[in-house]
Amino acid sequence: MDIFSNITKEDLERMIKCMNGRRIKYKKNGIILSSFQNTDIIGIICSGSADLIRIDYNGNKAVIESLKEGNVFESNMFNMDNNELSIIALEQSEVLFLEYKNIINRCGNNCSCHNQFIDNLFKIVISKLNNNYKRIHLLTQKTIREKLLEYFKFLANQENSKRIRLPMNYTALAEYLSVDRSALMRELKYLKEDRVIAVLDNRYILLNTF
Amino acid sequence: MDIFSNITKEDLERMIKCMNGRRIKYKKNGIILSSFQNTDIIGIICSGSADLIRIDYNGNKAVIESLKEGNVFESNMFNMDNNELSIIALEQSEVLFLEYKNIINRCGNNCSCHNQFIDNLFKIVISKLNNNYKRIHLLTQKTIREKLLEYFKFLANQENSKRIRLPMNYTALAEYLSVDRSALMRELKYLKEDRVIAVLDNRYILLNTF
């Protein structure tokens, strides 16, 4: 899902001007956005990567969203609660900022590319929403076994096959499911012993139930 | 957050026509939308209430979102995965359907109310996203105690007071945090014993830490 899909290069350049676009470079650990600024903007990671993090009342940092090249963030979210949200560059990165009000209230030209842009943006946000619902579904499963099986079934459904490939390593999966890594490994072992799954080489898993 | 805020009644009526609006009444348990239909629409609950539910591979129903009067749902989400999502009326309800394509590609009139509508819609979706991130933050806490305290701190921050009012009952809270209700009650008791919180009459709680 690309924010610029179905938009020609010429239209794009014109539109970026129209939306008061500014490209800014950040060093590693640079603060791309924090709750203190409260401008409504849309940001696009042109190169590099960044994390959207929440700093909670105890000072703990939690990664809410990982942003990679081409990904989009919406600053509107920042003013919602008194939550301290920040976006931090993980490496040397370039970000394109667009003004929210110029996205919503388009210029007089009524260019169709602008509609396409809003369509893309809306679909990106909806897809984020959907990812969240999925994760919530997994997190609300009672046992690690259930979390794993539901996750595997998501993948199997997506790939339309009993043979699935994990898109992340076990350490990351444990974090995603919010369980202890060693406990996850143990449960995987039990699942193998019970012949519910078979782990093939590398990161491939075969589901015996579907 | 109202989808029609800052839009006059006259503009509204015009716009609804423009977006091919259709009002449909449903009986209790009526299917407002299911994954099988794949039209891109925005739905608004005019009266009554409904649940957005996921039916998983075992046939278990999980409520993803509770929709009340004035709330909005986006059917775009339905075509994302092979997930079986449905919206079911919980009581006699009326729903206004608007065509997504007519929302994005506006009519020639270039009316400002249309921009306002897109602004409202976008902010609603962003606020849903934000609610999800909050819930994920709570669900990823390791212990019931941490879940409760983070939840209380959200509320205290929102109300800017150590004295908070729970917006739901304990049964609903246990479900929201995905923990056993009796275990939640037990943890509340421990929190009281440890003087971390004090439970006032009804549903008011006083936080001793902040």
Next chain:
DNA sequence: ACAAACAAGTTGCAATTGCAACACAATACT
């Protein structure tokens, strides 16, 4: 006003899980 339905509160016990502390394999770094 009464019953029925729902919510709060309690507790023993067993199952699940997190934690700590490892060994070992794979990858990345210089």
Next chain:
DNA sequence: AGTATTGTGTTGCAATTGCAACTTGTTTGT
């Protein structure tokens, strides 16, 4: 090529949690 870092896999043990089975309040409906 050798070292440092990161990921995998294992296990004992203690802490947390879910479950079951209750009792006691509190609402709601007729």
